[in-house]
Amino acid sequence: MAKKDKTKQAFETRTIHVGGEPDPVTGAIMPPIFQTSTFVQKAPGVHQGYEYTRSHNPTRTRLEECLASLENAKYSTVTASGLSAAMLVMHLLPKGSRILVGDDVYGGTYRMFTTIFHERHEFKFIDTTDTKQTQKEIAEFKPALVWLESPTNPLLKLTDIKSVVAAAKKVKSQVLVDNTFMSPYFQNPMDLGADLVLHSMTKYINGHSDVVGGVLMYNDKKLNQEFFRLQNSIGPCQSPFDSWLVLRGLKTLAVRMRAHEQGAMKIAKWLEAHKQVERVVYPGLKSHPQHALAKKQMSGFGGMITFFIKGGVKESKSFLKGLKLFALAESLGGVESLVEHPAIMTHASVPKKVRESIGLTDNLIRLSVGLEDIDDLINDLENGFKQK
Numbered sequence: 001m002a003k004k005d006k007t008k009q010a011f012e013t014r015t016i017h018v019g020g021e022p023d024p025v026t027g028a029i030m031p032p033i034f035q036t037s038t039f040v041q042k043a044p045g046v047h048q049g050y051e052y053t054r055s056h057n058p059t060r061t062r063l064e065e066c067l068a069s070l071e072n073a074k075y076s077t078v079t080a081s082g083l084s085a086a087m088l089v090m091h092l093l094p095k096g097s098r099i100l101v102g103d104d105v106y107g108g109t110y111r112m113f114t115t116i117f118h119e120r121h122e123f124k125f126i127d128t129t130d131t132k133q134t135q136k137e138i139a140e141f142k143p144a145l146v147w148l149e150s151p152t153n154p155l156l157k158l159t160d161i162k163s164v165v166a167a168a169k170k171v172k173s174q175v176l177v178d179n180t181f182m183s184p185y186f187q188n189p190m191d192l193g194a195d196l197v198l199h200s201m202t203k204y205i206n207g208h209s210d211v212v213g214g215v216l217m218y219n220d221k222k223l224n225q226e227f228f229r230l231q232n233s234i235g236p237c238q239s240p241f242d243s244w245l246v247l248r249g250l251k252t253l254a255v256r257m258r259a260h261e262q263g264a265m266k267i268a269k270w271l272e273a274h275k276q277v278e279r280v281v282y283p284g285l286k287s288h289p290q291h292a293l294a295k296k297q298m299s300g301f302g303g304m305i306t307f308f309i310k311g312g313v314k315e316s317k318s319f320l321k322g323l324k325l326f327a328l329a330e331s332l333g334g335v336e337s338l339v340e341h342p343a344i345m346t347h348a349s350v351p352k353k354v355r356e357s358i359g360l361t362d363n364l365i366r367l368s369v370g371l372e373d374i375d376d377l378i379n380d381l382e383n384g385f386k387q388k
């Protein structure tokens with residue numbers, strides 16, 4: 001399923017060739033890792049575009065070119081982590097800005113907003129899956145920024161990005177979409193009208209669980225200058241080697257995403273038919289309450305599955321104990337399959353009452369489906385269900 005933009009080469013081609021020109025000095029087909037902190041100047045102030053790696057680095061520049069292209073944006077800024085990309089946005093907004101946030105955003109984002117930036121800005125958390133209510137809130141609250149994540153973690157709830165953007169434009173609010181779960185392969189929020197897109201590159205973009213990184217994509221040249229100023233002044237830059245690893249991981253993004261989805265779809269259907277499973281949440285299943293929106297807004301459904309096992313903590317723990325291939329770990333989007341129990345792990349700090357009120361019960365299990373053989377993965381899950 002190659003995504004053709006008439007003005008551009010296909011997505012697959014761009015993952016490999018944008019920012020991937022051979023090294024002009026040596027002809028090396030793969031980009032050099034400019035593992036250097038500083039750059040020699042011919043005379044004071046006379047340099048070749050690079051002075052110091054906190055500000056710019058040629059390996060990182062190549063990655064930024066490629067990522068901007070993949071998200072159909074003009075510019076991108078690569079940062080040391082997904083959260084440092086979020087931090088730059090928080091510093092970009094003038095003090096006292098109003099920010100409307102989805103109530104189901106990534107836990108680290110929630111923690112940053114409520115414990116670090118709560119004194120600088122005014123945050124309001126709402127259920128953005130309710131489009132009418134969100135549009136009403138935007139009209140009344142008139143936020144400087146609307147912060148969306150779609151699908152969310154771990155409940156895989158979707159927000160109608162286009163409709164939210166339409167309401168935001170009326171009151172001159174900017175819209176940012178954290179697109180980490182879909183990667184630029186399955187969803188392009190810029191095409192739906194978003195002003196900013198954020199990714200934790202740690203997940204699908206790098207895809208090999210060996211790098212932490214983040215990126216912001218956008219079209220506004222002024223924003224590019226502002227993010228440069230902020231990145232350079234605050235300092236959360238990614239190392240040249242890590243940028244190089246992401247460039248390498250990116251080359252297979254399209255084939256990885258297709259394989260993640262193929263595996264996830266099979267496993268979701270298999271789980272849905274399993275007698276020890278209460279309910280499966282996967283945007284690609286007809287049973288997903290927002291399946292129609294998923295089909296409209298995304299070009300695929302991704303590799304993340306959430307399901308409710310029959311029982312509670314005891315049954316969940318037995319299941320996890322029985323797994324060998326699915327590694328028990330936080331994070332997602334790597335080539336290896338991971339399993340996670342949000343109530344005990346990532347969301348343990350959320351009080352049980354609050355967890356239950358948003359549907360995050362003790363029998364909820366999250367899978368990040370990797371690229372192993374599908375039958376091996378299903379065998380592993382079956383062993384989990386058999387474990388006493």
Ligand SMILES: *Cc1c(COP(=O)(O)O)cnc(C)c1O
Nearest residue numbers: 081082083106178180200202213
């Ligand atoms: C992991 C994650 C982040 C944070 O990214 P880091 O690279 O871990 O700092 C932000 N948003 C989402 C949706 C994530 O999954």
